[in-house]
Structure formats: C-alpha cells, structure tokens
Amino acid sequence: MTFNLATILRESAAATPDQPLLHTSRSTITYAEVDRRSARVAAALRARGLKTGHTVAVMLGNTPEFVVSYFGILRAGLTMMPLNPQLTVREIAYHLRDSGARLVITSDTGLTAVRQAVDEVGPIPIYAVSDGALPEGSVPFASLEQFEPTADIHPTASDDTAVLLYTSGTTGEPKGAELTHFQLYMNCSVGGALMGFTPQDVTTSVLPLFHVFGLSALLNATVRYGASTILIERFAPEEVLGALDRHGATVFAGVPTMFSALLHASDGRRGLGRVRTAISGGASMPAEVIRSFEAAFPGTTVLEGYGLSETASTTTFNVSPAERRFGSIGRPIWGVEVAIVDQDDHPIGPGPDHVGEIVVRGHNVMKGYYRRPEATASAVREGWFHTGDLGYRDADGYFYVVDRLKDLIIRGGYNVYPREIEEVLYEIPGVAQAAVVGRADARLGEEIVAFVAAAPGVSLDATAVQQHCRERLAAYKCPRQIRLLKSLPLGATGKILKRKLRERENGTGESAMADDGGRESHSGL
Template sequence: MYLTQSLHRAVRQSPDIPFTAYRARTYTARETYDAVSRIAGGLIGLGVRKDDRVGLLSLNTDRFCQAALATAWADAAIVPLNTRWSVAEHAYALDDADVSVLFLDDAFLPMASALRERTPGLRTIVHCGDQPTPEGLVPLAELLAAEPVEDVHRQGDAMAGVFYTGGTTGVSKGVMLGHRQLFVTALGTLLHTRLPRGGTSILAAPAFHLAGFAFWIVGMMADMTTVPVAMFDPAGVLRTIEEHRAKQTLLVPAMIDAIVSHPDAGSYDLSSLELLAYGASPISETLLTRARAAFPSAQFLQVYGMTELSPSTTLLLDEDHDDPVLRRSVGRAAPYARVRIVDEKGTEVPPGTIGEIVAAGDHVMLGYWKKPAETQEAVRDGWMHTGDVGYMDERGYVYIVDRLKDMIVSGGENVYSTEVENVVAKHPAVAQVAVIGLPDAKWGERVHAMVVLVPGATLTAEELQAFCKQEIAGYKCPRSVESVAQFPMSAAGKVLKRELRAASGAA
C-alpha cells in the first residue's frame, strides 16, 4: 500500500465521483489524477529528485491533498509544517530537513520573504493559494501546465514524509515514516472497526499533524470524498457536517468541547455522522457524555498513539464506551501492534502494575531525522518507548495515568496529573483543567490545578480539595488552584504544560 494507491483505484472504479470538495471547488477522481500527475511533473521540472524533501505549509485545502500526493508521485517525501509555528520554527524544520521546494498557501504569504532569508537551501516557493502570486514565487498554475508524468509508485519503507513532533516537551524532532508504516495503521483500523464506506469525510483536524493526515488516508481507502475545513471553528464544522451529510470526522477533545458547547449546536442536523474518532489528549467522562448526546447516530472511536507510531497503537471501540470502567482506558492493542507495560529496566510488569507504555510492530517509525542517538534511545530492540505511564488490565485494556515528565513527586509520593485532572474535571465549576507540580519547601512539589471556569462560576482551593477528597487520596488533591482564561495549546489540541510550568516559574 502507498499514498497514491487510493487515487489510482478511484480513477479506475469511479472516475467521476468527487475526490475532494473544498468550499465551492470540487475535483473528481479523474480531475485529481490529472492535477497530481502534472504537479509531479512540475516538481521534477523544478529539480526535485528521488528522496528529496518537499515542504508543505498550508491550511486544510484540496491543494494540500494534491501537493502531498504529487510529492509521492514524483518519488519525493513531504515535510508538512505546523501552521501555528513562527517563522523561526518553520525555518528550523526547513533547514533541518534540507527542503529545497516549498508549497505555500495564501495564509502564509507574508512569511515568504523571511523564510527565504532564513533558509538558504530553499530554492523555490510554489504558491498554492487563490490570491495573486507575489513576485519571486512560482504559481501553482505553472506546475499544473507541466506535462503529466507517470507515478513511480513510491512504497514500502521508502520515506513518505518527515513529520515534526508538536514540541510539547521541547524542540521538535523530525519523525521519518514510510508508506508501509502509514498504511499498516490505516488498513488495520479499517479492518478492526465498523468504519463507514463511501460518502464524505470531514478533514477538520489539521492535516499537517499526523492524526489528521492519517485520517485523510483512512477516508481515501474507504472511497470517501475528502472535505477539508481550512481552519477549525465550531459553527463551521457543524455547518459542514450538515451540508455534506458527512459520515465521519476526527476531532481532538478540545474541538469536541467547543462544538458541543456552541449555543447553536442543537439546531444542526448531525444525524448523518456515523463515526466520530478522537484522540491526541485525554477526554473527561463529562465531555464524552455530552458528545455522545450531541452525536447520537455516531459510533465513537478513541485512538491512542503518537507520531512515532504512525500514529495509533491502541483502539477503544464504540461498544467499549458503554462500560464505565473501560471508557477510562485508551483501548486495546490494534491488530498490527504489540503493547507492553515495562519497568525502568524494560522488563514487562504484571497486569495492574504501573510502568511505561511501549509498542512494537510495523507501525513504528523509521527513526528521527538526523538524530541517531535519539532514535536509539526511543526504539530499543524494536520497542518504541512512548514516555507515557500507564497500566494494563487482565483483558489487555491500557490505562494512561501520566506522561513520565508530568509526574509529580509530592512528599515522596508519586502523583499522576491525569488522575487528578479526571477528578477535577467533574467539578461543576470547571470547564477545563491542567494539573502541574510546583516547587514547595515542605513537600518538594505540590499539586497545582489550573482551571478554566464555567462562565460565572467561582472556585477556591478549599472547595476543590473537599471535592477531590471524595475520590482520591489527600496527598493527590490540589493544594493550590489558579483560574486562567485559556490554556496554551499545541496544534494537536494538547495543553502545553511546559509553558504552564514556565509561566509559574517551575520549568
């Protein structure tokens, strides 16, 4: 399996069915095939050669999809860039990955000059938007006018792309993923779940992030029309689901919360949605209950993993969500994955014992780009060490209790922030919560809760402690609480705890 294979199948079996639908623009499979083969020819004309890296800085659009397919068609690898990064962060990734050609859409045209200045190896910027092309950039129309070329059918362990991590714990690393890794997860997910076939798939999660990118692949394999949403906004997603009678979408919990909290959510017809996949960060039981009520026709699928795992390694199926215990887990190992819980020596621990979650299988990354030492540290004897702390029950369900770096040691006791967050999130005054450890003269670290309150609500540390003591031990309860307007978030929807700690002087 490989990235362009679904397009080849579609053009043979249903050439006139829409392949993408973006705003007022629709491309059939036949039209997409033609555009991709010409863009690939244009890339070759610009000097792109086998195994070169081609950058892609774009919102979710049909052009993003075409550029990604064309890059593989031309025997190169893509480097999707985080749309929330600064110029300096983009320049770092472009330089690190030795990118010589970059696709740039309208939203990022103001960065073009600065990117050129800060990335000496960047020869060509291809403007793939709808605005007039600025001087010095190559219009996409020029590539579309090139002679079409034959697909090289790049596949197997040939690198599909370098996907830079979200940087929640520090400097981003480039994760090398091959076509095999991406399609092992996509095919395994399709086979193991009751995913819909045909119809439309809403690409609402950012496509530069591997969760969104992988979900796009799943949609193509299921013969679905991809409907990209350029930038997330709750009303826009609700409207798109209704207008396109969408069958599936993938969202992170922060997006789900924004959608179900929208004052007009109940006025949209969401009955077409058959699947709502979610992941990237924990979801509270309260939010899950609200989401299932808002999308009563949809099955829910939680995926857990990371970019290095292409990106999923466990799946929590819809029927698992009916069990109040199981829905606190992240599911069981996907068909293509082996999952273990190990101690600090790498030895597997008994069921119910807390340790690090590790995974092995054909979905494990090829490695970190230009970082052999980091690769060797992360992948040991074929096992990817996730850095997540959790345990596995007797039936193989995995429960995450924290990130290794987010564990709090208070008074000599290990406190897992996720466990505390799950309890705090149940308080009626709390809309969102993040728990971190702050330096404390008496306890070493104290448990500190940062909360976004429900409008009009108030909450004291004493009130929160009394509430939490009903469910968890006293040493785990927050000793201090801080109300904030919003949390710093990564583009993947994860709270950036390192920024919270830095703001509190605890980094």
Template sequence: MDCIWRRHYDPEVPAEVDIPDVTLPELLYRSASDFPDNPAIIFLGHTLSYRRLKQSVWQAAAGLARLGFKPGQRLAMILPNCPQTVITYYATLHLGGIIVMLNPLAAPREILDQIQRTEADTVVALDHVAPKVEEVRKALNLKHLIIASLADYLPVPWKWLYNFRARRKGQQVGPRPGTGQMSFQDLLTDHAPPALAASSSDVAILQHTGGTTGLPKAAALTHRNLVSNVAQINAWLPHCQRGGERVLAVLPYFHVFGMTASMNWPINLAGAILLLPRFDAAQVLKTIHQRRPTVFPAAPTIFIALINHPHLRRYDLSSLWGCISGSAPLPQDVQEQFEALTKGRIIEGYGLTETSPVTHLNPIAGKRRPGSIGLPFPNTSCRIVDAESGLIDLPPGDVGELLLRGPQVMAEYWQNPEETALALRHGWFYTGDLARMDEDGFFYIVDRKKDIIIASGYNIYPREVEEVLHQHPAVQDAVAFGVPDAYRGETVMAVVVPKPGMPVTAPDLFDFCRQRLAVYKTPKIIEFRRELPKTAVGKVLRRELRAEAEAKLKGAD
C-alpha cells in the first residue's frame, strides 16, 4: 500500500524520523544535563527538579543493586502516578532490569497471575496495596517487597493529614513491621550506582494485554520501541519547546499510553510533569487553572467528565494548546466543546499495547476527519487486508484487518511463541482490529475483530470476566460483553444462566466479582436467562446478545 497519508502531514512533519540509539534512562540524563534546575515533577505541592530526579534515580539504582538486583531481572510496580513510580521505572531500567506494570486496582488473583507469568521477584507497591500482595505472597518467589507511600512526597501538613486519614480508614501506612517489607525511602542510598547496564535492544517493559485472542499475555517492549514512539511524537508535534512545556499527567503510568505520552515523552522534552495520583475532575480543573499545563494527553471519558463538571466555568483552561485523545473513540461533540473552552486543539489517535502504543494521530495543525484515528506516524507502514486470509490488500474504502509495521512494534509476547506467531506474521503486526482507509490516507476503526471491551480506556477481556462468573456455585453458564455507556464509552454486561434449583441474585454476583476482579472489570449490568443463544457447534452468539442489550438500553433512553 502506497503511503498516500504522507501528503496530509503538517508541513514540518517528516516522512521518516531518525531514531536515536539510546536507552530510556539516557533520555532523562540528557534532560537533566541540559535543564538541571527545571521542574521535572510537580506532585501535590512537591517539586522535583531534573537534577533531583536524576539523583533519586541513581540512589534507587544503587539501592536495588545492593539488594542484588541484576540485569534481566523483572521488577513489578503496583503504584499509582507518584514520584516513586518515575524513580523506580528509570532506576530499574538503568540496571538493565525489566519493568512489569500492574494496576493498583488489580485483585489479588490478578496480581498473582501477572507476577507469576513474568517471574518478577522484586515488587514495589503502594502501602495501601501491600495487603493484597501479602495475600498471595506465599505463592510467589519474591525476594523483596518494597513499600512506597504517597506521604513521602507531600509537604509536611499534607503528609500528617494523609497518614491520619489513611489510618482512620484502616489502611496500611508504610511498611508493616514483622513482615520483611522494606520502605522505599530506605532503598535510596548515597552509594554510587553501577554503570548503565541497558542497551537499546534490551526488553524494557512487559506490558500485559489480551492481544488479538483475549488470552492474558505480556507484550515485550524494548528500549528502542519506546524511544521510537517518543521520537515519533516529537516529530508529530514540532512546535513543542524543549524545556518549556508543562504536561498534565492524569493517565495512569501503568497504562502504556500514560507511560509514553505522560512520562517518557515529557521527560525527553525536559518538560514539567504535573503529576496527579488519580483522576478527579475538580482536581484536574484546579490544576489546569493554577499550574497552566500546555499539553494534556487523556481519554475521552476524562474530557467528558470535565465539560460536564458543574463548576467548569470557574476555571481558566486557556493554557492548553494541545490535547491527545486515545484509548477509545472521541465523540465529535466532546471534541468541539472542549476545544471551545481551551481554544486549543484535541487530536484523536490510535495505538495498542503492542505498539508502544501510538501508531496514528490526526494532524495538530492541518485538517482533521471526524471519526478518524488520523494518519500513520512517520516510520510506520499500514495495510488493510481481507480478514479471512490476512494476505490480500484491499482498496481505499473497503473494511479489513489493520496491519502495522514500524520501530514501535513489540519484539514478542514474553515467553509465548504461539501467540507471537499469530500476531507477528509476514513481517507485519496483525492488530485484530477492523478498519478502513479513505482516499487521502486517513484511517477509521470500524469494529473490534476481537471482543475486547474498552471502558474508560481500560481493556477488559470478556473471557476473564466469564471465568470468574463460572466459579460461582450457582452459575451454569455466562457470557460477558460491552454495551454503550455515555461516560465510560463501554461498560461490562453479563448474561447469566443459573443452575436449576440454585437461586442467585445480581447483587450476589456483583459482590462475588468485586472480590475477584478489578473494579473496572466487574459487570455493571447482569441479566438472567434460562439459556444462551448458541450456534450449532455450541458457540455463544455474543453479538446477538449485545445487539439485544443495546436495543433495550436505547429504548430505555
């Protein structure tokens, strides 16, 4: 397929970008050398300069080395957005280690599964999350459990208040005595760290995903993959001022979109990261008003929440000149309303965990297409092929499977050659997404070839929800799928067939799922039936159920 999309690049955007042969920590060290006194992280009133951030990374690297951490070892982080996340991330990579990002909302069963799959032997967890790790610790081969607290990077009055409220809620504060847990602050040491032990070809991140099949697996992203995506974003936004941008970081760093667009990219720019531990609409509006960010990567649900906030008009959002929207489709009315408030521009894009993640974006200055994910990045090739054979190129306008190739595409699925062979074929990454390209090279996602549910930007795999429902003693059969939700994009619905003579209620199943799944994966709607519609070979007609549910919900509106 000819790269016809390049004709619609903004004038300053090149067709190809030189990818530097460096590691992720070297991006940080270069910024610290060029702008040592610039703010790197502004976190709830506490500021770390680039000099201080680099020093903290080296202290953490020295501390991990003294614990015996070696190149190639896996370190799991179970943290929200906080300074310790950034410090641990670059310190581990400095030592040639591999990061495994886990969602702090993950249930103990999910923590166990992801740590076992990647064989991580060191964990850095938030103190409030530590009890969930302890619950499964006996089944893990952990060498070290390091406990971080948000209070460590709060100004003194806020620190006291934070700890007081946490204790009142019965939450763990800091490491628990007698458990072998170690304080993150004790990890930091003034000893000199070892020399940089990573190379650009080394795996940096193991990021969990369901991929095209829905089965949990870890995408192995190298330093080069992630550095490439940073370089591509730089090229796409050529007017960014190095050392002069302020990036609002609300997207979670355990999500690859947040990791790249809200951490690696602004650090490469020597920008100030306005770091928030979680999304709260009022806090985000206040931060924009007071701290004046210039760039805001976010998901559509965030923009929806902001434009619908009751006190929106009290805040000045005019500092934002650019917003990047990803993780789910961006409604056109939301785009128009938010742009009217900021006088800036939201550009919608597309990407996947396996592609570090961004592969497409709409032009920041040029013409956009409503409903389009935009144009492929520099150095990125795309094809639309027939969904049956996956080999025949289709003309513009026809719907087929989207294939990708570029330096941001993962190396493999970690220790999973079968799934790797399915996804990486004939030199292309098969996304599993159905798409079309118009005559000008703008791409549009039409449907998910996979049955993935995307709620608030999170990927939810129906099979995982169904497996939990099937564990309930009163459930005979169950199917899960996504239905439209005005705020979250999609939400999880389940249709359940109870076992004869074993009564069960929706609240029973809500509670059962909440104990075994992250909150965002728990079904929000449960319907009971005597049987599920199936094909002649016994396959559940998931799309038929989804269509019925959507019709009912639409009728209820």
C-alpha cells in the first residue's frame, strides 16, 4: 500500500486554501502557501539527486521554515531527521554520521556548529535560514524555494520511514526511532479526534517541533484536521500568555513545568482567553498543579496523556473532563494495547500494589531502531515495546505512571518512587519545581535527595519542607536532604533534567547548579 504523510497537508490545503495554518509574531501563513512552498522544497531536494530512503537533517526552532522543510521532505519521499538546535558539534556529528544524512537544513545561528560537524563527518550540503548575508560558501534556504513546485506527492510505501527521531531511550547512546508514514498518520488522526480538533481550533506550538510531542501530537494533528497553530520559538510565560490571547488559542499543550510557570506568571491577572483544553504530557503532572491551574483559569480543562518517541507520541489519554482521573495518564487510544508486566514479562493484575513495567503494542509502535537490530529486539519483544516506565492500572483500565525504571530509588531494600514524593512537595504553597533523585550511600545503597525551587517572590524553609514530608510519607520515603535552588535544570522540552541532578549528587558529571545559590538541610532521620 502506498501512502505519504504529506497527504494531510495537501488535503487540508485543497479544502481550505485560505485558512491560516501558521501564526507567528510577524506574519500569518495560509495552508495554500505552506503547501506551495513545501512543494518547491520537494522539487529542489529531488533535483539534488536525493531518493527515497535518504535522510535530511533539520536543525531549526519553531519557525515556518521548519514546517515547510518537514512537509517538503515528506512530499519528496525522503526521511526527515529533526535535531535539537542546542546540540553541540560532537552531538551533531554523531547524529549525521549515524543516520547517514545527505543534506542539512539549519539556521544562521546554528550554521557554525553544523559546519564544524560536517567537517568531521564528510561533505554534506548545508542550507541555512537567514535574514541577512551568510558566510562565503553557505547556501541560503531560500534557494530551495526557487524550484518549480512538484505537481504530485512522491509515492511511498505506508511502512517507509517518514521521520527518524533520535532518543536515548532507557540506556545508552541516542538511537534513531523509525516512525513510518502510516504510524504518524494514525497517531495524529486518532489523537486529534480524541482531543476534538476542528478547523476552528487554534493550537499552540510552544513545545519544540523537533520533539515527538510537538511534531506528532500537535503539528500533525493540527494539519490533519485543518486547524491553525501559533508558532512560538521560546517559552517565556508572559509572551505565551500574550500570544494565546492575541490569536484566540483554543488548545494549549505543554509539559508540567510550563503549566506551573504560566500559573505563577498569571498570578490571577491574566487568563487563557478561549483555551478550552490544556494537554499535558512529556512527564507526570502533579495533581495539585492540575487543580491549581484549573482554579486559576476557569473554563480550561487539563487533560493528561502519555507517549514516547518510540510510540509516535500519543499512547494513552484522558479523553474528557467527565472521564478523566487525577494522577492517571488515561486509557489506551484506539488500536493500541497497554499492559503492566513483571521482570519476566508476565502480566500483572490491577491495583496500586501491582507495579510493573508499562509495555505497548499497536499501530503506534516504531518500526525499530535504525540499523540496531539487537537494540530493537531488546526493546520490542513479541510485538510489545518495553517503555522503561513503571506503573500500574486500576480495575477500570486507567493507567498510572509511578516513575521511570531508571529513576527508581532502592533505599535499604525498600523501593521508593520519586514521583510519590514530588506530589507531596508540590502540595506546599509556593513550590514551582520539585525533583527527587537517589544518591549512592554506603550503608543503605541509596539515599533520597529532594530539590525544590520556589516561585518568584516566595521564600521556602528547608526544615518546614522536610516536616511537611514527614507528616505525609512513611519514614523510609522521606528525603534526608532538601536542596533549595533558584531553579532546576531543564531540557529543551521544559522537562526537569534529573540526570543532571543525579550526576551532581553522585559526582559523575558537571555540577548542574553551579552558582545557583543552593542551600542544603541535613536531617537526623
């Protein structure tokens, strides 16, 4: 069967050519224009001799050129590999070498790093988006849009790789998850329907488009249902609130730290305008944050979902305010199975006392890790993708994430789930960020350390924080150290980087909190 994901753009452009697809701070771009520009890019890529199976790397932020490049690459029948613009030269070189990328599209700000990486890997053409003059030898992205647009979408098999999305997974160096045209189409179609997307919706693309959440659950779903999206390059709470109001956003999607930041930035002075649904993913959302967010923004409902790069994004979802359950990631989407298994892959019954690994099977599971058959065989066994997340399900089929398998703390023989402690920490008024990690301990194996950052203008007391935990947690779960910081380290998607905190505590990496004004409290527990 032939099918190309670029069909979703063609069909929406044909139905509503003058409908705005992209809102930016400077312009509004219609479906017809994005379709036409991407067709020109497709023609240019084919003219350069690129063929089905070849990979094009795109290292751009949330810009129109990212969207045009994405659909141009798909339309040409090629594979798109999105890259985080914050990657170092060494990391860029690794991705280019491992993927065998034939061409790179980047910005003028990322050009120097990309050129140095290409010098290490070998000759690869580089096209750069720029408003000004480029260094000698650089090729402007605009030249890709000078070709006569292709009339047709290049035919691809439905199981051809559309997107090569690199992820570290549970262990080891980054691996390229191969997501097919069919998987991505199914995910945006089913996910968009569950979220109730219509052509009248205005979604918010503040999540990085190089991440599966922003790309599949937001951009693809927006285009599939003929809606519009607001492109925001950098998450700044006041700017985001202004953009939501200015463009009449109806759907917001983000990670928990974004919700917390918007909550504290608004401070009751600004609302979310027309936003009816706020979608949370990427990390577990503390129930107290959901309650506070909805209390501060009446009329907006927070719905939590779950997914991974290897599952093309959406895997489970709380489909409505009436059916959702606080603390739950919801139930599996149509066509997807989710189960809880023990260390021998045997199914585990329902209930919070039956914690095991979350496994997924269905149309959304990746084709495999690119050129890594052993890693694929290890992660996907009998069709079930092993997520590396610990959780349980209740009797009604709702799933709950307890923690990442790698984040589990074993203290004195007891299993301690950091998320449970973090939920308690977020109950404290004024806590903006919280994370719990394990630190190596000669006597107990691991000791519990909590990192807490206060909202602007709030002062926290470490002793009071610890007392709050003692009153709500069993003694073996209470953090023995509380570190009060100005802020916690965040990744490109806004998720708290526990790895950095863990490295700092165990002396295995550079300090993530240097010069951050951290204070420490030692407990006698």
